[in-house]
Amino acid sequence: MKASGYILMAAVLIPLSAAADVPDAAKPIVEAIKTKYPELKTYCALDDATRRKEVFAATSALAQQGKIKGDPMAIGPEAGAAMRAECEKLAQSK
Numbered sequence: 477m478k479a480s481g482y483i484l485m486a487a488v489l490i491p492l493s494a495a496a497d498v499p500d501a502a503k504p505i506v507e508a509i510k511t512k513y514p515e516l517k518t519y520c521a522l523d524d525a526t527r528r529k530e531v532f533a534a535t536s537a538l539a540q541q542g543k544i545k546g547d548p549m550a551i552g553p554e555a556g557a558a559m560r561a562e563c564e565k566l567a568q569s570k
Contacts, residue, residue, distance in 0.1 A: 498558040501546045505555035506562075508534040520563035527563075531556040 498506050509530060513519035519527065535552035538544045544551055 499551070499554050501544065501551045502555040502558055504538050504543050505531065505534045505552065506558050508538060509555075509559060516562060516566055519559070520566050527559065528556060531559060 509519060510516065512530070512534075519530070522530070531552060535544070535548050535555065539548040
């Protein structure tokens with residue numbers, strides 16, 4: 477279980493500037509979250525811990541299905557950073 481805590485913490489440490497473009501490997505995770513939350517504002521209204529759990533859950537599910545190419549421990553944080561950037565953009569557009 478400590479490994480999953482590491483993944484969640486790693487998602488916090490990626491700077492927002494790193495999320496300007498979603499890396500190809502992280503796109504399935506971002507797409508899965510956007511499918512679950514078609515209204516992005518609903519996802520962005522979640523607290524940080526819940527958003528990290530959502531990214532972790534999507535990353536885990538896609539990794540188990542073999543839909544992620546590469547290391548999920550590296551790709552999950554990239555997807556989390558991309559989603560944070562999306563929420564920042566949404567907040568700035570208000």
